[in-house]
Amino acid sequence: MWNGGPARGLVINKEDPFGAYLAARDGSLVNFERDNTIIRRMDPNRPFYKPEFWEKVQKGDQNGNTEDPSYGCMPGGVPRMGPPAKIVQTATELLFFYVSPPAQGWGDQYRIIPIDGRDHTPLDQLDGTWKGESIGHWEGDTMVIDTIGFNDTSWLDIGGYFHSENMHVIERMRREGNTLTWQATVEDPDVLIKPWVTNPRVLRLNSDPKAMLEESLPCVERDLSHLVNREHH
Amino acid sequence: MNYKLAAMSAMLVLCVAGVPVLAHHSVAAQFDLNKPITLTGKVAKVEWINPHSYLWLDVSDDSGNVKHWALEMAGPGALRKAGLSRADRGGLKAGDTVTVNAVRAKDGTDSALMKDVKVPDGRVFTIWTNDPNAQ
Numbered sequence: 001m002w003n004g005g006p007a008r009g010l011v012i013n014k015e016d017p018f019g020a021y022l023a024a025r026d027g028s029l030v031n032f033e034r035d036n037t038i039i040r041r042m043d044p045n046r047p048f049y050k051p052e053f054w055e056k057v058q059k060g061d062q063n064g065n066t067e068d069p070s071y072g073c074m075p076g077g078v079p080r081m082g083p084p085a086k087i088v089q090t091a092t093e094l095l096f097f098y099v100s101p102p103a104q105g106w107g108d109q110y111r112i113i114p115i116d117g118r119d120h121t122p123l124d125q126l127d128g129t130w131k132g133e134s135i136g137h138w139e140g141d142t143m144v145i146d147t148i149g150f151n152d153t154s155w156l157d158i159g160g161y162f163h164s165e166n167m168h169v170i171e172r173m174r175r176e177g178n179t180l181t182w183q184a185t186v187e188d189p190d191v192l193i194k195p196w197v198t199n200p201r202v203l204r205l206n207s208d209p210k211a212m213l214e215e216s217l218p219c220v221e222r223d224l225s226h227l228v229n230r231e232h233h
Numbered sequence: 234m235n236y237k238l239a240a241m242s243a244m245l246v247l248c249v250a251g252v253p254v255l256a257h258h259s260v261a262a263q264f265d266l267n268k269p270i271t272l273t274g275k276v277a278k279v280e281w282i283n284p285h286s287y288l289w290l291d292v293s294d295d296s297g298n299v300k301h302w303a304l305e306m307a308g309p310g311a312l313r314k315a316g317l318s319r320a321d322r323g324g325l326k327a328g329d330t331v332t333v334n335a336v337r338a339k340d341g342t343d344s345a346l347m348k349d350v351k352v353p354d355g356r357v358f359t360i361w362t363n364d365p366n367a368q
Binding site for chain 1: 238258259260261262263266280281282283284285287303305309310338339340342344361
């Protein structure tokens with residue numbers, strides 16, 4: 001689990017393309033945030049929006065401190081919440097547990113994912129939610145989780161990357177030994193030119209057999225009223 | 234039955250490599266690192282909350298006027314690990330007199346980002362968040 005940063009210098013976790021963090025330039029907390037934000041924004045893998053939505057994306061990005069739902073203690077939602085920190089599997093269900101941080105959302109999040117072969121509820125009968133309705137099935141050694149029924153409130157990532165209520169997310173998870181690879185495909189033809197495939201995330205099995213998930217404490221945002229500019233990370 | 238993700242119904246704890254994809258406002262949007270301040274006062278309240286815990290400090294001036302300072306700290310997980318969450322084990326406790334080094338908020342309010350805190354028994358805890366060089 002993430003514990004606050006590497007010791008010094010550029011540290012790259014080869015198993016996770018996001019796992020690169022710079023140490024603080026000049027020991028400055030501000031430079032630390034700015035440098036790592038630049039690294040994060042250099043990732044060329046980003047959702048491509050239809051031209052009529054470019055202005056909306058840009059406005060959301062520029063005003064992320066007030067527009068990004070994750071800033072205001074809202075959930076990350078699927079797929080922003082990423083892979084779970086803990087998995088329990090039964091004959092008919094997968095139970096996913098998330099923690100924050102580092103999971104993408106505040107509070108103790110969970111998902112219950114049927115793997116009993118059922119079909120989705122018709123979309124027009126689903127309330128739009130942060131995590132939607134997920135149903136899983138095996139394709140060989142890969143668990144494929146198909147999710148529909150979203151709200152249009154969550155974002156895919158920083159950058160103003162919104163989505164519509166008609167978003168369709170397909171997550172693929174594959175375990176090889178003590179590593180688990182997770183990747184999501186986002187289909188949203190209402191707003192995206194083409195499906196967006198997230199970078200893969202690789203998780204390692206915690207070697208401590210007694211490891212427990214920490215309780216996530218409540219999220220209360222006290223900072224927004226004090227911000228004097230729009231800088232964010 | 235295919236149990237390829239989890240071995241039977243045993244629980245797996247997966248170690249996340251560390252990807253704070255959640256975002257937040259920058260320190261530079263709220264605090265001025267060039268405006269350090271040292272405050273000594275009585276702890277009024279400690280809030281163990283995400284995304285940042287808060288220490289509320291009553292600071293008296295020479296005239297006896299009390300200002301209620303809001304001091305932003307790290308997330309609660311880091312503070313728990315540092316031993317600050319349990320008052321009965323030497324952590325932060327309402328009524329204690331503590332000394333805090335911090336940097337002031339840019340908006341001029343009585344709020345600041347805590348750099349370190351000295352508790353009554355003399356221990357000093359460095360709070361600076363996310364700064365690997367500050368360890």
